[in-house]
Amino acid sequence: QVQLVQSGSELKKPGASVKVSCTASGYSFTRYAINWVRQAPGQGLEWMGYIDTNTEKPTYAQGFTGRFVLSLDTSVSTAYLQISSLKAEDSAVYYCARGAAEGYMDVWGKGTTVTVSS
């Protein structure tokens, strides 16, 4: 079946980096974009951007430029979100979600919790 499997929870110190993975199965990886969505503790959903799995071109929402990098390894059907110079306010659950042709997010990973604490 179609699924996105995300990497496990991370505990990082301020200033460190983290790389979250999202591995797709059950469909042709390069036919659908991969979106990333952040959810801070007790808060709503925030779209971070997406990566075109055909061209490998990322698009970032404002507020997610500079320290945030979206990338792919199409050989293993995996998308990555890397965050550098981590701050306490980066503590959140990060979801990857498949982008259908029309653009809506139809399949979601279970989320990866990133905790930034000294």
Place this chain on the structure above:
Amino acid sequence: EIVLTQSPGTLSLSPGERATLSCRASQNINKNYLAWFQQKPGQAPRLLIHGASRGATGIPDRFSGSGSGTDFSLTISRLEPEDFAVYYCQQYGDSPETFGQGTKVEI
């Protein structure tokens, strides 16, 4: 960016009742590309509706979406116990994509 405002913030209802959730956009949503998601505690969001009124695969028909332009709604015709959750609207017609702040449907 398009701001989505959901109302009410919390909806207190009983199983079997009808729920109507509202989502208002700060400007017209391109092609009515408006989606609704359900999220339960500790779980990922689940797509219910896309294109304002098209049900996602496997979604019970008690969930329906309507609206166009700037005003949209999600209706749950008869609440089942498993429907008590937080619901988010999201527009994907323009970049950046944006979410509403959510409506909690509670017993």
